[in-house]
Amino acid sequence: MYRKVRGVVSPVAAILLGLTFIASGSGKLFGNFETSAQVMAFINDILPEALLIPPVIYFIYNILVLYLFPIAELALGACLLAGFVPALAALLSLPLLFVFLATNIWAILVGGYETCASCFGLWEEIFGHLTPVQSLTIDILLIALALLVILMHPGKFLSSRWPVTLLFKRVADTAGSTTCAQTAAHTMAGVKAQLIALLRAAASLRRHPWAYAGYLLGMLGIMLFLLASFNALPTFRTEPAPAEAAFIITDNVTVTDITALQGTVNFTTSAPEIIDLLVYDRYGKISGTWSENFSDTRHSVVLDNLTPATTYYLQILFSDRKGGKNITSKYQFTTTETPPAISDVIMTGMTETSVSFIWETDRPTTTEVTAWQMDTMEELRIADAELDTSHFIRLESLTADRDYSFIIRAIDVYGHQLSTVYSGAFTLKTGGRVSQRAPDFNLPSITGERISLSQYHGKTVLLVFWNMTCPICRTKMPLLQEINDKQSSDKLALVTVHGSGREAAIKSFLESERVNFTVLLDSDGATGYSYNVSGVPSTFIIDGAGIVRMIEPKFNNLQEFESMISQISPSAFH
Secondary structure, three states: OHHHHHHHHHHHHHHHHHHHHHHHHHHHHHOOOOOOHHHHHHHHHHOOHHHOOHHHHHHHHHHHHHHHHHHHHHHHHHHHHHOOOHHHHHHHHHHHHHHHHHHHHHHHHHOOOOOOOOOOOHHHHHHOEOOHHHHHHHHHHHHHHHHHHHHHOOOOOOOOOOOHHHHHHHHHHOOOOOOHHHHHHHHHHHHHHHHHHHHHHHHHHHOOHHHHHHHHHHHHHHHHHHHHHOOOOHHHOEOOOOHHHOOOEOOOOEEEOOOOOOEEEEEEEEEEEOOEEEEEEOOOOEEEEEEOOOOEEEEEEEEOOOOOOOEEEEEEEOHHHHOOOOEOOOEEEEOOOOOOOEEEEEEEOOOOOOEEEEEEEEEEEEEEEEEEEOOOOOEEEEEEEEEEEEEEEEEOOOOOOOEEEEEEEEEEOOOOOEEEEEEEEEEOOEOOOOOOEOOOOEEEEOOOOEEEHHHHOOOEEEEEEEOOOOHHHHHHHHHHHHHHHHEOOOOEEEEEEEOOOOHHHHHHHHHHHOOOOEEEEOOOOHHHHHOOOOOOOEEEEEOOOOEEEEEOOOOOOHHHHHHHHOOOOOOOEO
């Protein structure tokens, strides 16, 4: 008994589901169909921002919805009607049905949609439109039918129903034929056999009341389902809007407050309306839809997430809300350009009377650097008319031992004449303060050679003033030795300066502590005085341009030092 029920329920459910897919797919594919405002608004709301890019939007609106979905519906409908792996076809239809279900649930929740999103395409234009609630009811019924096909399928999951099984058998039997005449003969024989089998099956229905009743109920269900789907029943019919109630714009459409990334569309309608705005670029790629969820005569919609310096076209849609296909003419606007961005500004090559600037811009620009003394306001300006993204300008003939302010101006000359200004300050004074030029020195080392600060140009220098009689200094020796062992000789240099004391005693102390980093002797204390050293230990970080960047930095181990120094020299360690 159960087997007989399964043999009736599954085919009837497959036929109903297949006919619906055929009707839906053919109506969308062969009708004058375009992606509806409801679908666009739904996608715009639920699609992650990372996927809201023109290629993805273009694929969804112009390929997936218009062609792939209808073709999938036709293919699944054909498989279900023909009985070709119906359980698999029903399973594959579930994701499609859940997409339709989600679209209609969303439309009901946001409100304002009087018709569904062209569920049956051409057939809706002929027979009338369904509301989102009616369409949601049909989606639930179709999901139930798909589940019946899957659960009640009498054979194996990938098995097919008669007459597909018989047809495949005939094709397999004729696969070995070698001539066209033999193939034609086998094909005719297969068709004849199928007709005979069909007549025998029809006659056998009379001897099997359950099967006969099932097929009669199935045919009756098909008729009722088609009547409901195409609005032959009065309760399912939504009358299209009368022609005299057409959408009328009473004021000119204007786009105001245009910036590089957004603009505001303003217009007035003759009667309260709920509208959608479709925005696309000159290549036809859709940038998005913006919807209003309330009815009004005055409309002001902010378009955001646009692209700078781009010409856009917008159209006002109201077709899916009134049962017709209405869309306004195109309106054009252009977003503004963004100014060029300046980044990675570096001062380098500073001497007593000169300094160099290196920086990057996000697009080719001309450049200009202006510097002026803080006390006299004497100005020096250097310009470079060459378009580039990497820039270098050197200011020379500056006044020694003076403080300066400067600005860097990047000018985009590709018809935009937009500029960006970067401001800052520097000093040509030497001393032991942050941002000053580190005083140069030339001192003898404990090994007998003379070493100057200038020979480390281009490297970050860790300069430490110390004395072996200082208890705190002695505790720092192991850490300094560890830094010296781990440093990159091309990026970082450890230089220590010992104050007054006997050279032999200093050497003996270093040997006892087993340290081999560079130790210079400042016997008269002149170098310490130039750095304003008042006590030891005293530590300075000097960048590759010879500028004091840090004084008395706090670090208690190698990891803390690496973290701190990476801000100045990222590759200072091996």
